[in-house]
Amino acid sequence: MRAAVLRATDRPFEIEEIHLGELRPDEVLVRVVASGMCHTDLIMRNPALAAGFRPIILGHEGSGVVEAVGNAVTQTKPGDHVALSFDACGWCRSCLAGNPAYCVQFEVRNVTGARADGTLSAVDQAGADVANRWFGQSSFAEYAIATERNIVVVPDDVPLEVVGPLGCGLQTGAGSVFNAMRLRPGQSLAVLGAGAVGLAAVMAAKIAGARDIVVVDLHESRLALAEELGATRTIRGDAEDLASAIRNGADGVDFSFETTSVTALIGTAIAVLRRPGKAVLVGAGAGRLDIHPSALTGRTVTFALEGGAIPQLLLPRLIEEWRAGRFPFEKLITTYPLAAVNQAEADSISGKTVKPVLLMN
Known part of the structure; x- marks a missing residue:
């Protein structure tokens, strides 16, 4: 697949060919259609906030179509249209109390670029590891590996090109x-x-x-x-x-x-x-x-x-508010092809664009 890879805090994104590994039983492969760019992605530009930096695929407002699921997945199936949001363990006290945004593993699952156990599932053309689980998805790419905990199935008639930003910035x-x-x-x-x-x-x-x-x-x-x-x-x-x-x-x-x-x-x-x-x-x-x-x-x-949200509850509500004309978030969006990721970043930083959305095709 093609992906936008950040190899250093002071270098531009590079479009590279990346190979994804096999799905684990609880994982989901999503063909990404679009991904919003959020200022949280850009914290990786700050060396003080990016300790232990390694080559990484960013992006955490993805939307797309499920291509394959692990054998333990029960909440989605191939062909489903989905929005991607943050990851959570599902079993800690906060998760069980309906507060997944305050999961005890929130940081390790969302801002390390790795699975909770520290492993990765992507390599570059030279066979070197690339972090690909930023917020459980790394959606600045043609495909993303997520879990059923951080996907939200959305109606097929909602444009996937605009759904992505719901998963973080608008949800927050x-x-x-x-x-x-x-x-x-x-x-x-x-x-x-x-x-x-x-x-x-x-x-x-x-x-x-x-x-x-x-x-x-x-x-x-x-x-x-x-x-x-x-x-x-x-x-x-x-x-x-x-x-x-x-x-x-x-x-x-x-x-x-x-x-x-x-x-x-x-x-x-x-x-x-x-x-x-x-x-x-x-x-x-x-x-x-x-x-x-x-x-x-x-x-x-x-x-x-994340606004203290449960994505599987809030995102459908926001979609219904959008259908009713009360949440016209499409007015914030400017789209860019994946190859223009650096221009999208520049326009976001300058304030020219409120919400850049990268289109994979």
């Missing part, structure tokens, strides 16, 4: 509103960062009946898109007194959603809360939570993985 934004916040009609939300994750939160907050949805970003085009998707107010991120502008003379907002992992904005996300209020942080990066404990009086701060 919408899931944070529905699960981590449990936002109710009439409540208010400030979203810091109008990327795909932040804009998914905007759409979800509108669905949930939020009274005030404030969006902060530096890109005028993204602020305009936020208004189209449901924001009631937008503010440039370089405003002189950002916290005051967000509060707008009130005592604060019920919830804030910080997507950028910028230290100053993390502090702002807490400062704009009323009491009680809750800040949900999701940005993957080097930002720090640096505040005096008294700033937390009556306020709650949490870091949410």
Whole structure:
């Protein structure tokens, strides 16, 4: 198969021929149709966050068609259309309690590029190992090996070209509103960062009946898109007194959603809360939570993985909201051929593209 391989934190992706190994009993082979590019993929560009780096196939918002299944798989079959999401063990206390995003093995199954036991199942033309289980899938490739725990069967009439981003970025934004916040009609939300994750939160907050949805970003085009998707107010991120502008003379907002992992904005996300209020942080990066404990009086701060979602429950809901016109996430997507993966990355970093999606054919 062809795959986009990252061989060093400071080198471009290279399109290479890769050979996949045999499926294990609990594994599923998916012919990838499309894969969203998420900023979490780009943490592998940061040497401080990519300790023990090895050649790797990234991509964790895949969609495609099941080609083959291991003999222990019961939840999918060849021919099924699927979206790929994060992996979980299925048996730890968190998984059994319906919290797979907080699986005890989340990090080892999702951000090492290997199976939970440390093994890989891909080699390059020279026979050298290539990590191919990033978030249990590594979907910047024509084929991906996943498990039945991190696939979601979707209706055949839903375009696979747009389904992929539901598996992480959009799930994180919408899931944070529905699960981590449990936002109710009439409540208010400030979203810091109008990327795909932040804009998914905007759409979800509108669905949930939020009274005030404030969006902060530096890109005028993204602020305009936020208004189209449901924001009631937008503010440039370089405003002189950002916290005051967000509060707008009130005592604060019920919830804030910080997507950028910028230290100053993390502090702002807490400062704009009323009491009680809750800040949900999701940005993957080097930002720090640096505040005096008294700033937390009556306020709650949490870091949410994957919006606290169960993909097999949330993704079908988001698809139905999309069918009804209430979650028009296709407006965020720009498609690129797999061979243009480096251009997609550049456009994502610059802000030109909100959600790049790589098409394998």
